[in-house]
Amino acid sequence: MALRHAVLAALLDGEYSGYQLSKAFDIGVANFWHALPQQLYAELTKLEKEGLVAGRQVVQETRPNKRLFHVTDAGRAELEQFAAAVSKPSFIRDDLLVKVQVADRIGTASVIEQLEERASAAEAKIELLGNLLRQLRGDADEEEFLRRGARIGPYLTCLRGLAFEQGHRDWCLRITAVLRERQTTDAKR
Amino acid sequence: MALRHAVLAALLDGEYSGYQLSKAFDIGVANFWHALPQQLYAELTKLEKEGLVAGRQVVQETRPNKRLFHVTDAGRAELEQFAAAVSKPSFIRDDLLVKVQVADRIGTASVIEQLEERASAAEAKIELLGNLLRQLRGDADEEEFLRRGARIGPYLTCLRGLAFEQGHRDWCLRITAVLRERQTTDAKR
DNA sequence: GCATCATACTCAAGAAAATGATTAGTCATA
DNA sequence: TATGACTAATCATTTTCTTGAGTATGATGC
Incomplete structure (x- = not known):
């Protein structure tokens, strides 16, 4: 249910x-x-x-x-x-995270590729959500809209979606950089 | 699988x-x-x-x-x-978000309560993950550990978990504030 | 001294979600 | 004029997840 x-x-x-x-x-x-x-x-x-x-x-x-x-x-x-009623807690469940967990033990090359794809997918979603938010709030600025807007539910959930995608993108880029640097460091040894 | x-x-x-x-x-x-x-x-x-x-x-x-x-x-x-292999995209799936989506249409009181509970659960998780991260990296600082640490996989996934919980907490608090203010505004009318 | 918690695991049933295949007309495009 | 994408849905199957109950022993707390 x-x-x-x-x-x-x-x-x-x-x-x-x-x-x-x-x-x-x-x-x-x-x-x-x-x-x-x-x-x-x-x-x-x-x-x-x-x-x-x-x-x-x-x-x-x-x-x-x-x-x-x-x-x-x-x-x-x-x-x-x-x-x-009480809500069930929310979980992360992500194939890519599983891969990152073991990336330093098995090959990293493919994981890096996937992280980059994810990052740009997240980027695209961020733009899309930005537009959606702008559309939802119309002329008003965010503060104003949230104070007096008629239907803010969808706006609020979009905000969470946006923050999620931003966090996801940032993490993907950071991890990509980390794994990349380690790759070159490893190669030098 | x-x-x-x-x-x-x-x-x-x-x-x-x-x-x-x-x-x-x-x-x-x-x-x-x-x-x-x-x-x-x-x-x-x-x-x-x-x-x-x-x-x-x-x-x-x-x-x-x-x-x-x-x-x-x-x-x-x-x-x-x-x-x-290719990863499936990751999804948010959260009862509480569903409730926020409709919060302005049905009662908000119970949703606000749940948002606050979530925020403090997230806070607790943030502390726990902070400790875990400190433990994983030992004496080294983060940059150093990520450059030369032996086993960074679990650290990297924890970083994502931490960012997720922080985003979740921030969102919960923000939404609580928004819904609270609207409640009092509504009451005045 | 009684209750509860922690370790360690099993079994069964049911609900929810994912996967894959199919139908069929319309519209744009190369 | 074939190709593929879009609209609009249905059917069947399989996999995955959740719920709930149950067993057994030792340790810890009040």
Whole structure:
């Protein structure tokens, strides 16, 4: 029971199809949860059966028909209950960290490459989130928006996503530099 | 095939029993992976069957007997292959973020409480990791240790863990402040 | 002297998540 | 005019993770 609340949370801002949701889970929602399209479709089906979301068919001419979902009162109640319950702690879980842990014992070359790829992926995400934040707050500056903005939830989670990506990028670059220097030092011996 | 590599990575630094590993997964290893004891025991059994780790029985007088495991050559090879393969991107996945996303739509009181609990849990973790880092680098300062230290892998992953916890704490405190101020502003209206 | 904690591990069941394959029309582009 | 990307989804399977219970002994604290 975990993805379900992320879906409800994402759906709170309007009507979305499974497909649109899966796009949202690639960008904004990715700051607090991640899921593949198949998971979303499955979850939406379950949520609809339980009456927590409701969908309506939208017939389209040039595109396949779609079903738009919105949160029902029962869904909202479920979210409220969830928000009041204790949260599970959050964990880091990252292949690349596992590799760094053993990088000095096995080959470092490939790990360095991957760190650099990650760093530039993080850089791209940082820019994307920067734009998203600017868009969300409109004309106001951040302080102002956070004080009086109507809908700050998505902004707040984006802030966390941004900080996470920045931390990730900085770490990747630092570790790359460290491993690089050790490589040349090793070579000299 | 993910926990398996975290276990191999953790086991690379010496012999550990399942129980000891589960302790390591609460502290240092938690910086790159998380798992419950049951998962570890199960994974060790699998890894042993596949010949990637080997265990030996240690008979103890005052404590229950235990099995100490170490990585075999095949296990090392598996790790090397893993390190060379592409990594899956890392995701945030956090109940609390889901709650913040909807905090301005549903009740904020409980979310604020949870943010504060998280902040102090992060604070505790920060101290713990600070000590761990000091212990790992011994007398040397960080730059020096990273240049010439023998085993920097665990240090590097701890650095990421530390930065993550700091980012998490800062975010929690900031959001707490924002939500608090909005509460009082709302009340005045 | 009783309770609780720490060591050390096992088993089973169930929920959640990831993976892979498939369908089918539209649109842009090379 | 083939190629691939985009919209919109479904189905089946497998892997992974979580939850909960249980066993047994010694040490520590009040």
